[in-house]
Amino acid sequence: MRPTAPTFHSRLRSAAVAARVGTWLGVCFSVAFATGLISHYAQDGHQPIPFPTAPSWGYRVTQGLHVTSGTMAVPLLLVKLWAVYPRLFELRLPAGRSRAELAALGRHVVEKTSIGILVAAAIFQLATGLANTAQWYPWPFSFRHVHYAVAWLAIGALIVHIGVKLPVISGALTRSVEDTRFDRPEATQPGAVSRRALLRTTWLAAGGAALLTAGAAVPALRKVSLFAVRSGDGPQGIPVNRSARAAGVSADDVGPAYRLSVVHGERTLTLTLADLQALRQHTRDLPIACVEGWSASGRWTGVALRDLLAQVGAPEGADVRVVSLQRRGGWASSVLPANFAAHPDTLLALGLDGDQLDLDHGYPARLIAPNRPGVLQTKWVTRIEVRA
Ligand SMILES: Nc1nc2c(c(=O)[nH]1)N[C@H]1C(S)=C(S)[C@@H](COP(=O)(O)O)O[C@H]1N2
Numbered sequence: 001m002r003p004t005a006p007t008f009h010s011r012l013r014s015a016a017v018a019a020r021v022g023t024w025l026g027v028c029f030s031v032a033f034a035t036g037l038i039s040h041y042a043q044d045g046h047q048p049i050p051f052p053t054a055p056s057w058g059y060r061v062t063q064g065l066h067v068t069s070g071t072m073a074v075p076l077l078l079v080k081l082w083a084v085y086p087r088l089f090e091l092r093l094p095a096g097r098s099r100a101e102l103a104a105l106g107r108h109v110v111e112k113t114s115i116g117i118l119v120a121a122a123i124f125q126l127a128t129g130l131a132n133t134a135q136w137y138p139w140p141f142s143f144r145h146v147h148y149a150v151a152w153l154a155i156g157a158l159i160v161h162i163g164v165k166l167p168v169i170s171g172a173l174t175r176s177v178e179d180t181r182f183d184r185p186e187a188t189q190p191g192a193v194s195r196r197a198l199l200r201t202t203w204l205a206a207g208g209a210a211l212l213t214a215g216a217a218v219p220a221l222r223k224v225s226l227f228a229v230r231s232g233d234g235p236q237g238i239p240v241n242r243s244a245r246a247a248g249v250s251a252d253d254v255g256p257a258y259r260l261s262v263v264h265g266e267r268t269l270t271l272t273l274a275d276l277q278a279l280r281q282h283t284r285d286l287p288i289a290c291v292e293g294w295s296a297s298g299r300w301t302g303v304a305l306r307d308l309l310a311q312v313g314a315p316e317g318a319d320v321r322v323v324s325l326q327r328r329g330g331w332a333s334s335v336l337p338a339n340f341a342a343h344p345d346t347l348l349a350l351g352l353d354g355d356q357l358d359l360d361h362g363y364p365a366r367l368i369a370p371n372r373p374g375v376l377q378t379k380w381v382t383r384i385e386v387r388a
């Protein structure tokens with residue numbers, strides 16, 4: 001028995017709706033792609049051109065945009081897929097073998113393949129991205145590398161898709177939304193609501209998703225941001241991703257036995273917390289900007305990293321590895337590129353907002369540098385190594 005394709009009669013499922021929603025979906029994906037490249041590069045250990053240290057709030061903005069545009073894309077993608085779903089059942093096989101017919105078949109195959117890749121990649125990106133913002137990693141692969149690779153698939157397929165569909169897209173966008181020229185022949189019945197109402201609801205849903213997310217980065221929106229689960233208070237007004245307890249940092253580790261070693265070749269400088277407090281202190285306003293999109297500004301006080309490096313005779317232009325006391329889980333160390341290590345705003349912070357650092361913010365000492373992904377702002381620092 002041959003399966004019969006379902007028929008869809010509603011005029012809502014139309015190119016007129018798909019082109020309009022698709023335009024905004026394309027904007028969201030482009031913003032997410034560009035800001036995603038920035039985030040990936042910022043975390044790359046082998047940067048041919050150093051990631052810039054300015055503006056200090058740069059990563060806060062780009063990563064906030066990344067997560068907000070990705071979240072906005074969720075309702076847009078759902079409506080877009082709903083609008084084009086009947087097309088899935090269309091198979092245009094040519095009747096003959098003329099050149100024109102074979103060319104049309106070729107276009108059809110390219111179109112269907114690119115759509116298949118695009119839909120799969122788009123769903124994958126939004127699902128893994130959202131799961132990541134919720135700190136849920138139900139997969140065995142490295143989130144960052146796979147999310148990055150699939151982003152190229154998605155953007156490549158998107159470009160092919162737009163290229164193939166350009167005549168329909170421009171035709172639909174330059175006509176009234178009620179125009180029926182690009183409708184499927186069987187789409188003859190009015191939908192439950194008008195096309196305009198469907199579009200208005202879609203924009204509202206996307207705007208709502210943005211508002212619910214953006215509060216993670218924009219303090220004024222915090223009250224309305226239901227999705228921004230960790231945007232509220234943490235100790236000292238800054239959220240905590242991994243607590244000292246979760247990292248396996250014990251009271252003994254940070255008690256009188258605490259030492260900071262600054263190592264350059266054969267030279268090692270060992271400091272107690274009191275030694276660090278006796279060094280010249282600097283205060284800087286810098287944000288913690290998490291890859292998950294939330295960010296919060298703090299007033300950090302501590303020792304300039306370059307002062308510590310100078311004490312062991314570190315050469316200008318050396319990268320620096322920062323190692324945590326942490327015993328469990330990832331992000332126990334990070335590499336600070338030379339331009340960050342030398343920057344006067346890069347601190348080994350001992351205090352936050354006039355108080356001693358909270359244990360969960362990295363007491364006794366944590367790294368804080370301008371324009372750096374939060375994941376690389378290492379907490380509970382016990383060792384600083386100059387890389388030759
Ligand atoms: N040692 C260590 N440092 C760390 C982490 C970690 O898991 N271990 N998490 C990082 C991440 S993902 C972020 S966003 C920031 C958060 O800093 P906060 O907890 O002080 O807000 O710390 C970073 N520093």
Ligand SMILES: [Mo]
Binds near residue numbers: 241291292374375
């Ligand atoms: Mo983070």
